[in-house]
Amino acid sequence: MAGWSVIDPQVLRALDLFERFTDDELVEVATYVTRERFRRNELIIAEGTAGDRLFFILGGEVRVSRSIPGVGEEALAILPAGSYFGEMALFGEQTRSADVYADRTSELLVLRIDEFKALLEQRPELASKFLWAASRTLADRLRAANAKVTFLSAAGQFG
Numbered sequence: 001m002a003g004w005s006v007i008d009p010q011v012l013r014a015l016d017l018f019e020r021f022t023d024d025e026l027v028e029v030a031t032y033v034t035r036e037r038f039r040r041n042e043l044i045i046a047e048g049t050a051g052d053r054l055f056f057i058l059g060g061e062v063r064v065s066r067s068i069p070g071v072g073e074e075a076l077a078i079l080p081a082g083s084y085f086g087e088m089a090l091f092g093e094q095t096r097s098a099d100v101y102a103d104r105t106s107e108l109l110v111l112r113i114d115e116f117k118a119l120l121e122q123r124p125e126l127a128s129k130f131l132w133a134a135s136r137t138l139a140d141r142l143r144a145a146n147a148k149v150t151f152l153s154a155a156g157q158f159g
Contacts (some may be wrong), residue, residue, distance in 0.1 A: 005108060007035050015056050015109075017084060017133045025126055032115045038102035045100045051089025053110050057081050060106025064098050077144075078103055087134055089113050 009030035012018040018026060035058070038044055044055065044062060055062075057079055064077040064085065076098060077083060085100055090113060120127035 009057065014057075015082060015084065016137070017056070017130060019133065020129045021126070025123075025129075028123075029119070029126070030112075032119060033109050033111050034110050036110050038106050038108065039074065040102055040105050042102045042140050043099065044102060044106075044108070045096050047097065047099045048095045051086060051092075051094065051096050052113050054090065054113060054116060055084045055100075056082065056084045056109040056111070058107040058109055060102060060104045061102040062106055062108075063101045065101065066098050067153070073099075084137070086113075089138070090117065090134070 002020075005032055008052070009026040012026045012029060018029065021029065021035050033056075038060075047066060051141070061078055061080045062083075064076050064079065065073045065075045068074050086096075088094070088097065093123070121129065139142065
């Protein structure tokens with residue numbers, strides 16, 4: 001992982017989660033965000049570790065995967081620039097549910113969960129905007145997972 005730097009708030013404007021935020025709100029959120037680079041195949045987060053950060057993919061793409069005993073790595077998703085991951089940590093105190101690797105050299109924006117939760121508690125209007133956008137993404141991901149389970153079931157690959 002290379003160094004980090006504070007970002008221009010307008011960089012957040014391109015991310016779906018912040019599309020309804022005003023310029024002043026983006027400036028406020030940007031004070032909590034840092035930028036990090038990861039090399040190809042570098043581990044970003046490990047399954048079972050504490051969910052303490054939320055990540056936004058500014059450039060490159062990441063691979064969400066799990067290690068299956070006797071099989072190896074199973075890629076669950078490839079997330080492109082503009083996507084985000086780690087949001088489940090906002091909704092529960094559980095550990096990470098998968099590994100995430102930089103599939104290509106990637107530039108990520110990183111937001112510490114504890115700081116972001118504190119901001120959302122102080123600013124309920126930001127929480128409302130953020131949670132509506134996050135719920136759309138979570139619903140899309142659930143639909144994709146359901147489609148994959150249906151396909152695997154139909155193909156006889158799933159119990």
